[in-house]
Amino acid sequence: MAEEPAEFIQLLRSQKAKLIEILSGDADFVLQHADSRNLLSPQGYEKVKSCRVPSEKVTDLLDHIIQRGPAKAQGLLELLKDQELQETFPLLHFVKDLQVSTPSSGRIVCSLFFRNLILRYSDMQTKEPASLCDLNEPLIDHSEGQHFLNETFKIIMEEVLRKGTDIKEKVCEWKEPEELALLLDLELRATGEPRHRLLQRVKDVAKYSIKTSHPRFFNQQYGGVDYHSLAGRFLTEALNTNLFTYEVAPVFVLMETEVLRGLRQLVGWTEGDGIFCPGGSTSNMYAMNLARYRLFPEVKSQGLWGLPQLTVFTSPESHYSVKKGAAYLGLGTDNVILVKVDDGGRMIPADLDEKIELAKSQGAVPFLVSCTSGTTVQGAFDPLDHIADVCQKHKLWMHVDAAWGGSVLFSKQHRHLMKGVDRANSVAWNPHKMLVAGLQCSVLLLQDTTNLLKQCHSANATYLFQQDKFYDVNLDIGDKSVQCSRKVDCLKLWLMWKAVGSDGLAERVDRAFIHIRYLVEQMKKREGFHILGEPEFVNVCFWYIPPSLRGKEGNADYQDRLAKVAPVIKERMMKQGTMMVGYQPLGNRVNFFRVIVFSPLVSQKDMDFFLNEIERLGNDL
Numbered sequence: 001m002a003e004e005p006a007e008f009i010q011l012l013r014s015q016k017a018k019l020i021e022i023l024s025g026d027a028d029f030v031l032q033h034a035d036s037r038n039l040l041s042p043q044g045y046e047k048v049k050s051c052r053v054p055s056e057k058v059t060d061l062l063d064h065i066i067q068r069g070p071a072k073a074q075g076l077l078e079l080l081k082d083q084e085l086q087e088t089f090p091l092l093h094f095v096k097d098l099q100v101s102t103p104s105s106g107r108i109v110c111s112l113f114f115r116n117l118i119l120r121y122s123d124m125q126t127k128e129p130a131s132l133c134d135l136n137e138p139l140i141d142h143s144e145g146q147h148f149l150n151e152t153f154k155i156i157m158e159e160v161l162r163k164g165t166d167i168k169e170k171v172c173e174w175k176e177p178e179e180l181a182l183l184l185d186l187e188l189r190a191t192g193e194p195r196h197r198l199l200q201r202v203k204d205v206a207k208y209s210i211k212t213s214h215p216r217f218f219n220q221q222y223g224g225v226d227y228h229s230l231a232g233r234f235l236t237e238a239l240n241t242n243l244f245t246y247e248v249a250p251v252f253v254l255m256e257t258e259v260l261r262g263l264r265q266l267v268g269w270t271e272g273d274g275i276f277c278p279g280g281s282t283s284n285m286y287a288m289n290l291a292r293y294r295l296f297p298e299v300k301s302q303g304l305w306g307l308p309q310l311t312v313f314t315s316p317e318s319h320y321s322v323k324k325g326a327a328y329l330g331l332g333t334d335n336v337i338l339v340k341v342d343d344g345g346r347m348i349p350a351d352l353d354e355k356i357e358l359a360k361s362q363g364a365v366p367f368l369v370s371c372t373s374g375t376t377v378q379g380a381f382d383p384l385d386h387i388a389d390v391c392q393k394h395k396l397w398m399h400v401d402a403a404w405g406g407s408v409l410f411s412k413q414h415r416h417l418m419k420g421v422d423r424a425n426s427v428a429w430n431p432h433k434m435l436v437a438g439l440q441c442s443v444l445l446l447q448d449t450t451n452l453l454k455q456c457h458s459a460n461a462t463y464l465f466q467q468d469k470f471y472d473v474n475l476d477i478g479d480k481s482v483q484c485s486r487k488v489d490c491l492k493l494w495l496m497w498k499a500v501g502s503d504g505l506a507e508r509v510d511r512a513f514i515h516i517r518y519l520v521e522q523m524k525k526r527e528g529f530h531i532l533g534e535p536e537f538v539n540v541c542f543w544y545i546p547p548s549l550r551g552k553e554g555n556a557d558y559q560d561r562l563a564k565v566a567p568v569i570k571e572r573m574m575k576q577g578t579m580m581v582g583y584q585p586l587g588n589r590v591n592f593f594r595v596i597v598f599s600p601l602v603s604q605k606d607m608d609f610f611l612n613e614i615e616r617l618g619n620d621l
């Protein structure tokens with residue numbers, strides 16, 4: 001018997017709730033397809049399109065089509081059987097088996113497949129066969145998941161690694177936050193989205209994110225890309241394990257131990273200990289905690305109650321994590337005593353000695369000197385050898401924050417900058433910065449051979465660190481950490497180091513110094529560039545003086561006007577997306593740029609571009 005047109009409306013209406021749930025995953029996609037088949041009136045299309053909530057959009061769409069009559073309802077049902085729709089919404093499979101009721105039966109006829117589907121949706125508890133069937137299948141579709149991952153990799157290769165490192169492409173695609181939030185459609189919903197939509201989201205994330213691998217990203221102390229290290233990062237994510245016991249991370253327990261040994265060797269230690277930490281700030285805090293524990297082991301069980309006033313010494317140019325650490329560990333930021341620096345931003349050992357004596361005379365107990373190898377802004381190296389003399393004299397823990405500068409240890413030519421580092425008790429070093437190992441990769445290295453790290457942090461959890469395991473329990477390194485779950489951060493460095501060797505890493509460090517020397521020479525040849533001081537490392541700090549300010553140094557408003565230059569240039573470069581470089585004030589010096597060069601992707605041409613671009617963006621100010 002021929003199908004009765006009016007029954008299409010009834011059929012569509014009867015499936016409305018389910019269709020809303022399924023189609024809300026990509027309401028716009030259905031709307032566009034429905035419109036392309038002329039299922040909506042122009043006004044109806046506009047009304048449905050203007051609706052922002054996907055479930056309401058689909059409801060409006062269905063209602064509108066139902067209102068337009070049986071032919072349109074039939075058209076929609078045909079559309080829902082279309083291959084593209086079926087692929088986009090796999091749950092729409094049931095529509096293929098839908099039939100309209102005949103006038104004689106007066107009910108909807110479903111195929112067996114459709115009935116099972118309805119049972120699953122409506123009454124899972126009572127329909128045991130369907131539930132059992134579900135429970136015997138994985139909840140994730142492997143082939144779909146792996147297909148999605150392959151497609152995602154293609155996008156990563158194209159958008160992040162090819163375009164993201166191409167100097168003809170932008171470093172950033174600036175959007176105001178409100179606009180960006182709308183573009184990204186961040187809201188999380190009850191129903192999942194189809195593959196094509198998710199891949200679009202992957203593209204959007206790539207498009208609107210900063211391209212930190214781009215040769216013209218000079219903004220931060222990380223950036224660039226090393227493909228072997230990136231492979232290590234992907235592999236780490238895929239293996240998804242935890243660096244606390246040998247049983248769940250056999251490869252990485254051994255690997256971390258070896259990488260730490262290799263780094264310690266560069267410091268000059270044949271023995272010692274260490275741990276990968278989530279960032280340099282944490283590495284610095286570990287050092288602080290260990291130094292205190294060495295002096296007052298009872299702090300672990302009794303807390304701070306019985307302790308004297310403990311003081312830490314560092315320079316005003318040290319990283320702010322020293323102060324954060326003092327606050328976090330209950331020492332108090334007032335007990336971080338700032339030691340004077342010379343014109344280049346290096347700690348003055350004589351002043352350190354005086355400040356320690358003064359603190360002692362006031363009843364405080366100095367316990368830690370935190371020196372810096374490669375200060376964050378100026379790239380200064382504190383004179384470690386002389387500071388070591390002072391630490392030795394006063395029996396203080398010497399910590400070297402080499403988060404930024406530690407990588408000079410690879411270079412025969414530049415490792416002298418850290419002369420005396422082997423006399424330190426601890427060294428923090430971030431291979432995710434200059435070595436381009438990828439975030440995060442930070443180590444705390446220790447000269448200690450007494451297992452201080454474990455004594456200080458262990459909690460001996462018996463569910464994890466059983467002492468009667470079938471292998472050497474010393475391989476369960478997790479209790480050295482203040483964390484429980486600890487990410488594997490050694491693989492990315494290990495794979496990169498294997499790929500290029502210590503010589504390859506040294507070459508990268510040396511090349512960065514050559515780029516910086518070139519940049520400084522060029523700046524000196526140009527009128528508008530005024531460097532704050534000869535760089536010791538790969539940071540160049542400079543003011544750009546626009547023509548309108550040249551020769552006006554004596555004017556009362558000169559500093560105020562100069563302070564406004566860098567922020568405007570920065571805004572312009574970000575809005576145009578041509579490059580990124582940071583600026584800051586420091587002490588009584590008004591806003592100046594800090595350009596840092598270390599990425600192996602950067603060429604001399606990028607140095608020229610950098611200078612030209614600053615001039616182009618700032619000449620009219």
Ligand SMILES: Cc1ncc(COP(=O)(O)O)c(C=O)c1O
Nearest residue numbers: 279280281319375376401403404
């Ligand atoms: C000298 C120095 N120490 C420590 C840190 C902090 O490292 P992270 O960002 O990994 O916590 C930085 C980062 O800028 C730094 O420059």
